[in-house]
Amino acid sequence: MKTQLVTMHCGWQNPDASSTQRHCNRQCSGYFSRNLLSNRWKIKRKRQEKPYIPSSSPLWDKASHHTTKDGYIQLRVYDATTRQLYQRMEHIVTWERHHGSRVPDGCIIHHRDENRENNRVDNLLCMSRAAHTEMHAELKRLKMTITPDEYLDHRENIMLKYQSEVFVPGPRHC
Numbered sequence: 001m002k003t004q005l006v007t008m009h010c011g012w013q014n015p016d017a018s019s020t021q022r023h024c025n026r027q028c029s030g031y032f033s034r035n036l037l038s039n040r041w042k043i044k045r046k047r048q049e050k051p052y053i054p055s056s057s058p059l060w061d062k063a064s065h066h067t068t069k070d071g072y073i074q075l076r077v078y079d080a081t082t083r084q085l086y087q088r089m090e091h092i093v094t095w096e097r098h099h100g101s102r103v104p105d106g107c108i109i110h111h112r113d114e115n116r117e118n119n120r121v122d123n124l125l126c127m128s129r130a131a132h133t134e135m136h137a138e139l140k141r142l143k144m145t146i147t148p149d150e151y152l153d154h155r156e157n158i159m160l161k162y163q164s165e166v167f168v169p170g171p172r173h174c
Contacts, residue, residue: 053079053086055096065090071116091119095126101169108132112159131165 053059063075073090095109096102098121103109110125110132111118127135138158143151 055093095124126167135162
């Protein structure tokens with residue numbers, strides 16, 4: 001007796017069970033990839049939250065510096081008491097130490113000169129994520145249309161335009 005491959009979705013019978021064809025059409029194939037195979041991705045594992053180490057902690061002074069593939073400087077420190085490795089971006093730690101507060105939710109620390117290794121306080125701005133994305137989209141469009149020398153002049157004008165979006169912590173934000 002010859003075996004047949006029968007699909008569960010539409011009931012199509014493939015008389016040649018050794019064939020590489022497993023589904024009758026793309027719709028049937030799509031059903032399996034959407035409903036049966038993707039179920040394993042619906043189970044989300046909760047990531048164990050590490051305790052927050054404030055930027056003012058002396059642990060960050062002993063941290064090692066690593067450059068990420070995107071060009072940012074990342075601080076890594078091992079806490080022997082909790083036996084955990086902590087990682088934070090240097091520009092975030094620098095901004096938080098200077099201003100004495102955490103970066104607000106929905107905000108990003110922006111490098112004014114677009115140099116990700118220049119983490120001086122006067123080069124860092126805290127902006128809303130939306131304004132930051134909009135500003136970089138405008139800078140990208142500008143960069144494609146003009147020469148590099150002209151870009152530096154126009155970039156300053158765009159930065160001034162988004163200056164109102166900069167978050168500066170003060171008594172009303174505490």
